Amino acid sequence: MNKITEAVPFLAPVQILILSVIVIPSLYVVWLSLHASSFGQSATFVGLDNYIKVLTDPAFLLALGNTVLIVIFAVHLELALGLGMALLFASGLPCRRILLVAVLAPYAVSEVIAVAMWRFLFDPDVGPVTAALTWLGLPMLDWSFEPSHALIMIGLLTIWLHLPFTFIILYAARLAIPKDLYEAARIDGAKPFDAFRRVTMPLLGPAIVVALLFRYIFAFRIFSEVWLMTQGGPARSTEVVAVYLYQEAFSFNAFGTAAATAWIMVLASLLLATGYVFLLRKQVAGNAH
């Protein structure tokens, strides 16, 4: 292409959509977060009051704690499982394509249906998983009363829904490692575990960072699974940050604090992303030397 002006009509749809639906509304949320307002009232400027209110609200801190717990528990377990599966697949399996498709299947499932499944499978009275747990002499998950059990259920559900993503990223990265490297390691007398530690892990590093970054950012937004499973209850004990935001805005009409919560979410995502990009750069630079 010769002139940049020629390109404008091609770029316009994407840029207009993003600006009008995401960027401008998000900036307006900044304005909202600095004002006290609710539906149909005129706003007054209150500075950072909304942020202080949110950050000192025990309900928010509990929601933040729950979110962090789910993110840490679910994302890391998911990473370990995804990595194990990627290595298993890479070690050579028969009917690999069919197995791969089977592993991808949960990607197609809506959060709503996944919650329906989980609620039935873990139902305290009739759930088959509950029955199996009881039969094995294990405690059942009393998720409708016990907040920690509900969080475990939600964590498992999140892992089930997103494992295909983590697995594919790691598996693709593992397949991209040249076979020669393993051959060379073998000739140098490396045991399989040494090859894993010296070849696989360092070369998978960037993919692991990418998978973690994406999953941290997306798991931090978790809403539907929690909302559909417990609605944040009993007594707001299983709320996560997005559910807190929703409640502030749409149940309590407190748009100012909801907006402050929204920007806390955005800033947390940015912080996670920059932290990881920084680490990744350092790692890439380190490998180059």
Next chain:
Amino acid sequence: MRTDKIAIGLGKTVAVLVILAWSLFPIAFIVMSSFKPGQDIFAVPPKFVFSPTVQHYVELWNGWGVFFSGLLNSTIITAGATIIAITSSTAAGYVYSRYSSRMLNASVMFLIIVRLIPPIVVTLPLFPIVNAIGLNDTHIVLMVLYATFFVSLGTVLMRTFIDQIPRELDEAAQIDGAGRLTILRRVIVPLAAPGILAVAVFVVVFAWNEFLFAFIFTATRAKTAPLVISEMIGSIDGVDWGVLFAASTVQLIPVLLFVIFMNRYLVAGLTAGATKG
């Protein structure tokens, strides 16, 4: 040495079976239970042999007309969102692939940063605006929202795929007198079809299954199938599991088949999407 190999083989087989059970059991369970006669659904241990019945589908058809209008709404919204997303991403991806300038590089960075904004954030200002302009509970709102949250990934993906098409083809077409739009339509689109399909898989799966936006922006007329199913889960007179499983099966099977058929494009898209943007 031989026993080692047998042990490894056995370990692998067990691992594969566990993975298959983990991935497929919940799905198979729902589909199977939707055909179980009333009491068999609750049998402990679960029954795997039963006389199948379509009774729950009949109840669904007779009692939940709203579910079928939800399916229709989901279909319209998914189709609309997919068309908006793939046309706009392909056009933008073409420019990002063929041009390079400081402004454009900066705007790619911008596309990536935009993905960091959680969707729930924009509901705060958009909810009152959508209401004010009378677009609440319409198909178009969800089409635009779903498309927009995928055009940044879509554009980056399309750029990656179009980068693999030799520029010489553009130039040859240009010498033959083709304009930009013609080159895009006749040269780029056919060769970038795998990329377009990859973007389509993402948008279709997302739009067909999405809950949050549908929950906030629709009430009756544009209500999507997942929203109707969520109402079945939350029903106060107790959940009618048979009907819920039937509805879930109807909602799930088309998108599951779609993902199975498109698995190559999904894998290509996930891989390119994670490494490039």
